[in-house]
Amino acid sequence: MLRIWMVLAIGSTAHSSITLAEELYSRRYYDKATTYFEPSMGYGDIVALEAIMLQVSFSFFNQLGPNTWFLVGTAARLALGMGLHCDAAYQALSELDRVRKKRLFFSIYMMDRLVSITLGRPFAIPEDDIDVTPFAIESFEPLDNDPGVPRSFLCQLPMAVTAHILRLRKIANDIATRVYCKRIVSRCSTGDRQEILQSLHRDLVEWRQSVPFPLPNLYLRVPQGCMSWYDLNFYTHLITLYRPSPLFPTLDVSRLNVLAEAAAMAVRHADSMHMQKRLSFNWLNMLTLYNAVVALVYSxxxxxxxxxxxxxxxxxxxxxxxxxxxxxxxxxKFSAATTIGNMVEQIIDRYKSMSSS
Structure with a gap:
């Protein structure tokens, strides 16, 4: 019953984050689900881990329960305790259990990278401790093919999108490690730093160019069902790569121009997704948009x-x-957005006065 109520709560609040509809039902579903959280902890580690991850998914859109950072950390520690980060943990399992548990681990990995990088905090799962091969979400017909849904002979399966997002989270991890880790960057020469920047830029370009096509037939408002979502993430990751960092604390003109264009394009694609009614107005996207504005003003x-x-x-x-x-x-939805919006308005007024003088 926990899964049923949480899926209803997540679906309802995710839909409301796009349509800005009243969240009465999502709160009711979540309140109903909370009555099953404590009992679910007695059904083994996997069930407990799934319960926590469902809470993480809900917290992306609704901060009614525990905060996302705490939940992701709890899920990560439980997964590490179960050994899901080690390849040996999957050796004796059936193919079905192996694929399921790997997908569970990669879901936690993606949540950890997304939340940690957005908040500028350390990862809960250290990259050096991960020993899962291949580092990819494998397709598996019994799980990927829903017999109740007509299968498209043209579009990719929805799991192809999830696998592609995992690749993006891995690139984001590499940016955080190779660009923002002072211990690693301090050992790099100027040439090494330029090669790191170019290599990560190539990774992002290759990721954007290899988006599954045609995209799966997802629900009309699912953000990942339109190309603008991939464009938005491409440019927001470019911002993270090119803004002042331990790798390049000071930007030359060429890097500054890349940052300026990436920031502008990120804002435009966010607006495009809103016009398509696919932009989720959640706290993660609020911070992403804020970072784009800061980068734009700086550039x-x-x-x-x-x-x-x-x-x-x-x-x-x-x-x-x-x-x-x-x-x-x-x-x-967020009082902080009012403050940020007022700040942006003041900058606009200042820019207008400067450009007209």
């Missing part, structure tokens, strides 16, 4: 030419107005 401010010229050439005002509109919508 305009530190351009070598005068700021009025930079504003004119970059279309920064138009992009910031798009961001302000999105923060206005986010303010219906």
């Amino acid at each position: 305009v401010t530190v351009q070598p030419q005068d700021i009025a010229t930079a504003i004119e050439r970059s279309r920064a005002i138009d992009d910031l107005e798009l961001a302000r509109g999105l923060f206005t919508i986010l303010s219906h």
